[in-house]
Amino acid sequence: MIDVDHIDAHPLDARARRGRRAQQSGSTARRWRGTSGASDALGLALIAPAAIGLALVILFLSRQVDSRATAQSAAEAAAQAAAQERSPAAAVAAARSVTDAMLIDDTTCDNPSVRVDVSAFAAPVEPFVSVEVSCSTSLAGLEPIGASAPAAHTYVAYATVDPLRGVRP
Incomplete structure (x- = not known):
């Protein structure tokens, strides 16, 4: 006769017991995980508006930097182009x-204004051209942050006219 008390249990039985314990502990973990949804x-309801507001502020600041640049x-490119011309009218154009x-x-650049000064274009000593560009940053699409209209950015650039080139008055 075989003594049943001395026979080792099959290894699958031990795995099955461990699996049942893992399932029981898993249900506890699922129960705790399920309550964190609220x-x-x-x-998310508290952080989402703050994240959207921060994104709009960053967009507004980047528009201002882009507008200035x-x-x-x-202004600099227009002054250089004007200095290459041979007459004041061509320089303005x-x-x-x-x-x-x-x-x-x-x-x-919302509502740009450009002023070209060619009064010193044909000066006998150090002829130059100046170009003044003024524009403001657009607030289109940025109404939720309540930003006020920024002041216009004005830049003046000067370019020296080469005195040895041919000039038509």
């Missing part, structure tokens, strides 16, 4: 053409 929703580079090509984005 706090997750509350956290665009106005400055347009070249400066306006450059600024019209560069200041096309309304969100970057």
Whole structure:
């Protein structure tokens, strides 16, 4: 006869017991995990508006930086283009053409104004051209942050006219 008390249990029985314990502890973990849904929703409801507001503020600040850079580079490029011309009328036309090509984005440069000064274009000593570009940052799409209209950014650039080139008065 075989003594049943001395026979080792089959290894699968031990695994089965461990599996049942794991399932029982898993149900406890699931129970705790299931109750955190309300706090997750509350956290999302509190953090989402703050994140959206922060994104809008960053967008507003980046538009201001872009507006300043665009106005400055347009003034410098227009002054250089005007200094290459041979007559004051052609210099004004070249400066306006450059600024019209560069200041096309309304969100970057809203209501641009350009003033070209060619009074010293044919001066006997150190002839130069100055171009003044002024524009403001658009607030389109940024109404939720309640930003006030920023002041216009004005940049003046000077370019020296080469006195040895041919000049037509």
